[in-house]
Amino acid sequence: MRNQVDHATAPEALFLDPARDAGVGFVTAPAYWWRLRPAAVIEGFAASGSDAMSTRIEAHLRQVKRHRTFAQVAEFNVVPVLLTGAAFRKSFAMAGGKCLLNGAAGARLLNRFGYEERAGEDAEAVLARYFAGCRAANGAARLPLVAVPQGVDFAVECRNTFNYFHFLTETLPQLTVLDQMDFRGRVFLHFPNHPDKTRAFVRGFVEAVFPELAARLVLERAPKDYASVLSAYSFQWTYFQMPPSVIGSLDGLAPSDLSWHGHGGSRTTRAVLAMNSVESSLLALRTRALRAVAGGDFSHLPKRVYIARAPGQARARAMQGEAALVELLEAFGFVRLAFEDLTPLEQIALMAQAEVVVSAHGAGFANMLFANPKATVIEIGTLQTAQIRGGDFWPLAHASGCRYVSFIADHHSDAPEELPEFVTEGIVPVHLTERGLGRIMAFVAALCGHVPRLNRAEDVARLGGQLLRSGHLTPAEAVLDRHRDLVSGSADLCLMQADLHKAREEWGAELIALYAARQADPTRWQTLAQVLWCARRLGKTEVQVWAIRLLQAEFPDRIAELAKGRDWVQQLL
Structure with a gap:
């Protein structure tokens, strides 16, 4: 059982604290623990054929926006370290007999600990006490600095060597810490699976991306022990091991305390932190990858692309309705491709120069890391993928700065309105109904400069609102222009016009549009509140x-709520 660890062990004996436990030495003093950076534009929209499922999808999306989405994201530093008494077990690393809470591997260790049954104790409560x-x-933590001995190698853990997402987003970025030092040794990647699966x-x-390391790369199955070896260390989970006086606090960015519980390190807090943060190594990998394709001729690659699954290369989760989607996309200049049919440099270049990328949920979204900041990357998923994997791709969007839009369609199952059980059914494929297809294509067509003519004001407001929320102001304006005959008398479209002016900081025009919305529907108290803020x-x-x-x-019952904590409203009263 050399490749195992006992998760029932007390956390003090199981997990390494880099400030107090032996086994980790820092090659240089880290410049920062974490720092803030702009968040990507990330939005999700319902594309179900069922009103009941659409209601559930929209409720989930509201919960994510209101309780789990930060206004800015944290960039956690990843630095080179020297491990002593190092051991690589399955898909995690140890030093001095304790597990490293390091990046994605650390997240899995913490989750696994939380699922462990403990006699008379709640595992999450035990973890919180730890x-x-x-x-x-x-409180007076000082990270130990070490000198690097001659001839030492570098090693990192792999989740496995057959899943593209885990390799690209977890393992490959760790190699970038070698840019911070003059390293000449071998690079070991340790993984748990049979080598034939690589x-x-x-x-x-x-x-x-790392041509200078290619000849020194060694793939070796775990377990593997080292007296000393270089590796990479992320401060993401160190956030919970250090007091705010040392590491700072992200509490001010959390929209509520429903899922975020500060430094307590609960499961939901860890999930929120993961989706609202990005590691410096991921950013460094993006920089390296874009540098590798700079100056190359990739003019043969399309700017509008639908990413399909190559037969036999990826898991068989064919999207129902894909053929109809591809046919319509091709009418707008999209080309159907599979990442597996491209070289690594072509995959990077494709994303770096693409305008719009559409694909079903899958590991290929790892390549969103290489998207250019003006690109729109559209994922077609289900409520199941949104709930259990919804935040997995967020760090990639934060790193690239692209617009990441998810359309949440139906499950391809015998009971499509029931949420599938992942443990028994795995990831259930997408079923794209006619209504779902129509909503996705209306959005894509507008992005491509071909606004569809819609008959109902509510459909116009939906499409325009989707474009506005995802940062596409010009297409949103085009939607309104195409439907000017529906704007007059529609409060929803007047409010959309106001939102467009607000996004452009055209406050006077916003106020006029809000007044028109008030005239169209005087029963909506929120419009008067918007008038109040705009006039201020x-x-x-x-x-x-x-x-x-x-x-x-x-609306006398709303006044107390509006005036709470706002002296200027009290003065107006």
């Missing part, structure tokens, strides 16, 4: 007084 003890002891992309991407931005006191008096007269 983190609290670390924070209490680390896919060609492992060596292919190392050769393409413009410094129009008389309009603020008008709005607040109408609110008092028509």
